[in-house]
Amino acid sequence: MSQPVVHITKLNLKYQHKPVLKDLNWTINRSENWLLCGASGSGKTTLAKAMAGIGHSYSNIEINFNQQSSLPAIVYYVANWFQFKDLEGQSNFYYQQRYNKQSTETTATVKAELESFGKKHSLSFNEADKVLNALGFSKLKTATLIQLSSGEHKKLQLVKALWLKPQLLILDLPYNGLDVLSRKNLNTLLQEISDEGTQLILISNETELPGCINRIAKIEQGKLVEISADERTWNDTETHHKPVPSFLNETVVNTSSEEIIRMINVNISYGEKQVLKNINWEVKAGEKWVLHGHNGSGKSTLLSLICGDHPQAYANDFHLFGNKRGSGESIWEIKERIGLISPELHWYFDPSATVWQSIVSGFYDSSGLFCDPGYSKKAQTDELIHYFGLDDYKNTLMNELPLGKQRLALLARTIVKNPELLILDEPCQGLDQQQTLHFNKLVDELCKNGTTLIYVGHFESQIPGCIEKRILLENGEVNSVEILHKKPILTKN
The missing domain is CATH 3.40.50.300 (P-loop containing nucleotide triphosphate hydrolases)
Known part of the structure; x- marks a missing residue:
């Protein structure tokens, strides 16, 4: 029997000094693609970052890559927010700055950002064209990063991830800011890279998902609980009935x-x-x-x-x-x-x-x-x-x-x-x-x-x-x- 891709045992983590994950266990086997859903603040992002080794490595998180696969043996995490820097290494931007002509001259273009990413991971730029076209991003190659809207920044990060095709890809709120057609095309692209061997973990509360998603879980009281698709429906019994101020x-x-x-x-x-x-x-x-x-x-x-x-x-x-x-x-x-x-x-x-x-x-x-x-x-x-x-x-x-x-x-x-x-x-x-x-x-x-x-x-x-x-x-x-x-x-x- 092959080793699981991910094996987590009794993981305890805090977010800003407050416990969020408590003795959490999770096993992800090959060919499993997971949806991680649930309440805001339950620890989904904290868990995702821990699995990707962001900031710290954990001995009770075991990742087993497929050594026979041609795909990069990495866990690649796409955050909901993308923090970029200008050409001088600064990142303290202000709200109206994207409409300032001088600011556009001091931030990298989309093409330069992608070329840098491709060079880092030894990727061919030509292979990115399919993804760029599918997400309607080709016309933005000459735009600077500061000119992009939030939805366009999300697309840029998705382009990188889909171009890379890592063995394990974690997408945190991937549909935020995307229009209807872009969401549909994203699901098609996710299905395609899944067919090529990439395993997916999507953190989302959306219902329209790629067909390759075959397992669903949520975090309750710090522990991971596997659920069925029917159990994803939220009732409104707890909706706040407080009087409006x-x-x-x-x-x-x-x-x-x-x-x-x-x-x-x-x-x-x-x-x-x-x-x-x-x-x-x-x-x-x-x-x-x-x-x-x-x-x-x-x-x-x-x-x-x-x-x-x-x-x-x-x-x-x-x-x-x-x-x-x-x-x-x-x-x-x-x-x-x-x-x-x-x-x-x-x-x-x-x-x-x-x-x-x-x-x-x-x-x-x-x-x-x-x-x-x-x-x-x-x-x-x-x-x-x-x-x-x-x-x-x-x-x-x-x-x-x-x-x-x-x-x-x-x-x-x-x-x-x-x-x-x-x-x-x-x-x-x-x-x-x-x-x-x-x-x-x-x-x-x-x-x-x-x-x-x-x-x-x-x-x-x-x-x-x-x-x-x-x-x-x-x-x-x-x-x-x-x-x-x-x-x-x-x-x-």
Whole structure:
């Protein structure tokens, strides 16, 4: 009988000094491809990093590679976040930096990053083309790393892993940030490398998986428990039935105009590359929109205009809260009326702030807290901490939290000032199913009080029920605008 590929016995691990894995046992035999699912913060990522030998090696984790295989005898781990450095070795980027021309000149291109990876692992660059094409990434070879959206960064890391074809591949939340077609193509590619001998461990709560996944497990109370596909269904019995914090029940008063956004023939270009082309869009106060589009369609750029982060807003016919951009308002006057969360904001957020500091910083649109907020702001922050179940983490640093709890803290930060306009760009990345249900119910409650909403999400099942209208971007242009459940009211010819 052949040795198991992975054999773990009585593994005990802590995350930030707190026990998460307790006498965990796990055996992975050849030809087994596993899905590791379950609640946020249960220890899935901690286990994955331990198996990949990141930071430390463990004597009770035994990896047995196939010495007859031509595939690299390594465990390759793809994290949910990709931390890159500029050409000078610095990694302390800030949120608006991706729109700064000078910054794009000091970060490597996608092609240079891939060439460096290929050289390190003795890979032929030509062999990457199939993966690049399948994930719709070929056109981004000349883009710099800082210009990529979160979904594009995810694709870059997946390209590397699929190109490498290691004997054991661990993917942490591989579908986060990917559009529908990219997810489908990723599953096809994962099936293909599985057929060639790569064994997979996917950390995910998604349901559409490659056919090669034949074992499922979750971590409960620090131990690994194998389950069936039917047992993956989460019930809503534990969904928080706490009352919405009182200050969020206040009706949002629009102090300027019934028109929140008006764009007339808006165009955005970087050199010869046109990212947005002739965008016409009007959002009235109290409307609830979903913004759809494939990775690279221009969604992030469009949102950056609205939030005041993109310098080319002033060169376009663009009105926000009834005022033409560039008519005298400051970026901070704009931001005080907007609540924003996005994968990019999370990526660049100050990880050294505590949960409490991070949430209260939403009043000031800062990354971290730099002043005494006063009694009422402190009280609202405490209400949200309790509502999101973060009481035990109030004074914990953000970088000491599991990803899902970091995201909950940033969601609380987004709504702490009960803003006129909520922009939620894939807000539930990293959340488990119960947390997603909980948050979307809260969004539905907020939007009863006159809040204007723009929600970005790739799947209908993951968006709030209050959504009324949809705008679809395709290659930087408006493909369609429609009232949901009705015929399109505007369609691109």
